[in-house]
Amino acid sequence: MKRVVAILIGGLFIYAGAVKIIDPVEFARDIDNYKMLPWQPSVWLALYLPWLEIFCGLALITRVFFRGGVFIVTALMSLFIIASIAAKTRGLDVSCGCFGHASKYLNFSWHLALDFLLLGGLLLLWKRPSPVA
Amino acid sequence: MKALLRQSAVLIALALLPAVVQALYLREKIPWQSRVAESDFVEVDTARGWAANVIWVDARPSEEFERDHIPGAVSLNEDRWVEGLSQFLGTQWSPEKKIVVYCSAASCNLAEDVARRLREEAKLPNDIRILKGGWEAWLAKK
Numbered sequence: 001m002k003r004v005v006a007i008l009i010g011g012l013f014i015y016a017g018a019v020k021i022i023d024p025v026e027f028a029r030d031i032d033n034y035k036m037l038p039w040q041p042s043v044w045l046a047l048y049l050p051w052l053e054i055f056c057g058l059a060l061i062t063r064v065f066f067r068g069g070v071f072i073v074t075a076l077m078s079l080f081i082i083a084s085i086a087a088k089t090r091g092l093d094v095s096c097g098c099f100g101h102a103s104k105y106l107n108f109s110w111h112l113a114l115d116f117l118l119l120g121g122l123l124l125l126w127k128r129p130s131p132v133a
Numbered sequence: 134m135k136a137l138l139r140q141s142a143v144l145i146a147l148a149l150l151p152a153v154v155q156a157l158y159l160r161e162k163i164p165w166q167s168r169v170a171e172s173d174f175v176e177v178d179t180a181r182g183w184a185a186n187v188i189w190v191d192a193r194p195s196e197e198f199e200r201d202h203i204p205g206a207v208s209l210n211e212d213r214w215v216e217g218l219s220q221f222l223g224t225q226w227s228p229e230k231k232i233v234v235y236c237s238a239a240s241c242n243l244a245e246d247v248a249r250r251l252r253e254e255a256k257l258p259n260d261i262r263i264l265k266g267g268w269e270a271w272l273a274k275k
Contacts, residue, residue: 052148068140
């Protein structure tokens with residue numbers, strides 16, 4: 001079960017990273033929409049985060065640096081959920097752009113539901129297998 | 134715990150390498166200084182001075198447009214882009230006129246997105262600007 005979840009989440013993060021690598025300026029605009037960072041750090045994050053997602057996705061699938069990958073992806077998801085809720089409470093109409101243009105058509109509730117589902121999957125990956133009696 | 138931190142550090146460092154290469158490769162194409170060039174904006178007074186030589190495009194959601202808008206403005210937003218664009222091109226658009234796109238306030242990005250799509254997707258040859266301060270600035274100078 002854990003193996004399947006790791007492959008699914010890893011694949012999802014590789015896809016999410018790949019679609020954002022194609023157009024980093026568009027992703028920088030998505031980050032900038034949260035109004036949490038100045039423009040220049042948004043650009044640097046837009047260039048860096050997709051690659052980090054891809055490497056972490058690969059770590060989840062190949063199990064090389066597995067726990068490091070799970071740790072980073074969990075941290076990224078948690079930060080993203082906090083940023084989304086903060087933006088919503090500030091009345092900002094943001095699109096995360098997480099999966100390129102397609103995700104722009106998902107509303108906030110669907111985004112949040114998907115994020116918590118992913119976070120649930122990641123928490124499952126944190127659990128160590130119980131010792132055999 | 135030590136292994137976890139070491140693995141995380143390796144992944145963070147690994148991701149830096151292609152990011153830097155990509156930044157170098159795209160350095161000419163990335164707008165490093167600001168999201169929108171200052172020359173893409175136009176002040177309310179300047180745009181008003183263009184009088185009949187301007188097409189106002191309201192990028193806010195349709196409900197806000199219905200409530201009130203700049204006289205003569207056409208509603209064109211991303212929620213109904215395809216339908217709105219063909220309607221706009223078929224009725225109000227003229228290649229000689231300047232286009233000024235606005236949304237609700239300085240903090241909104243809808244005008245910027247619509248202006249970009251008019252340039253890049255619709256490939257309009259017009260001088261396309263974004264109204265500085267948006268609808269709020271227009272109301273303040275009414």
